[in-house]
Amino acid sequence: MNNQNYLQRCGALLSAILVASALLTNAHAVEVNSALNKQHELTESTKLSSAKYNLDPKDVIFIFADLHPDLIATSNTMSPDALAKNAGGLAKVAHAISAPSLFLTVPRNGKPGELIKELKPYANNENTIYRLNADPFQVNEIVDAIKKTNRKTIIVSGYTAEVAVTLTALGGLRNGYNIYIPVDCIGNRSLRTEQAALARAEQAGAVVTSLASVAAQLAPDFSKEPGTTILSVILDAQL
Structure with missing residues (x-):
């Protein structure tokens, strides 16, 4: 009886040790997975943060929203002629670096x-x-067109700032894109609402910048193409 009790106790102790060991192994695995997940999140966060300061010509797409003659004619924050010239300059930049552009239109008459x-x-x-x-x-159709480019940074030009530009920016941020808004390529009827x-866009994560800054980042070597074309756009930009 004593031997039997002893063996039973040894068996119970061994089972307890095995259970404890399994729990410790499990806990360690959870800790490792948690650490790996945090590292992945940190890496992704770093990538997003880096994208706010580094424009890659192979990662940008340009969106021109609602730039119609009769609409921009009502711009007060930038003259219609200056807005049109700068938007055209931005489109020229996109063409020079072979980046895709989307031109969005709305009903007129x-x-x-x-x-x-x-x-x-x-x-x-x-x-x-x-x-x-x-x-x-x-x-x-727009969402699919953007996705097909496999690019994650959107540069927005448009009219008005408080509708077309803001909704494009917030929608892009909501869907995981990096957003740049060159302020001299947008217009609005009211300075206060612009x-x-x-x-609001900047608080949500958009980068508010200028045509010259965007252009120079995309092709900083002005001694050869596409930098030569980029420099001409910068020099022609309306302030």
């Missing part, structure tokens, strides 16, 4: 609005999208 003449050399049936929804990221719109 019951039909798709006509683009300003400065954008027409770069627009075609494939990259021009007519929409009825003010938020581009609620339009499947400033509020830009503050």
Whole structure:
């Protein structure tokens, strides 16, 4: 009986040791997985943070929203002529670095609005999208077109700042894109509401910048193409 009790106790002790060992192994595995997940999150966060300061020509897509002659004619924060020239300059930058552009239009007098003449050399049936929804990221055709580029940084030009630009920026951020807004490539009827719109976009994570800064980052070597073209855009930019 004593031997039997002894063996039973030894068996119970061994079982307890095995259970404890399994629990410790499990806990260690959880800790390792947690550490790996945190490292992955940190890496992804670093990538996103880095993208806010480094523009890669192979990762950018340009969106030009609602730049119609009759619309921008009401711009008060930037003259219509200056806005048109700078938007055209930005489109020229995109073309020079072979980056994709999307031209978004809205109804004007019951039909798709006509683009300003400065954008027409770069627009075609494939990259021009007519929409009825003010938020581009609620339009499947636009969302799909952006996804197909496999690019994660969007540079936004448009009118008005408080609608087309803001909704494009917030929609992009919501969907995991990096957003740049060159302020001399957008316009608005009211300076006060434009400033509020830009503050909201910046608070959400957008980078508020300028045509010259964006252009120079994308092609900093002005001694050869595409930098030579980029420099001409910078020199022609309207302040």
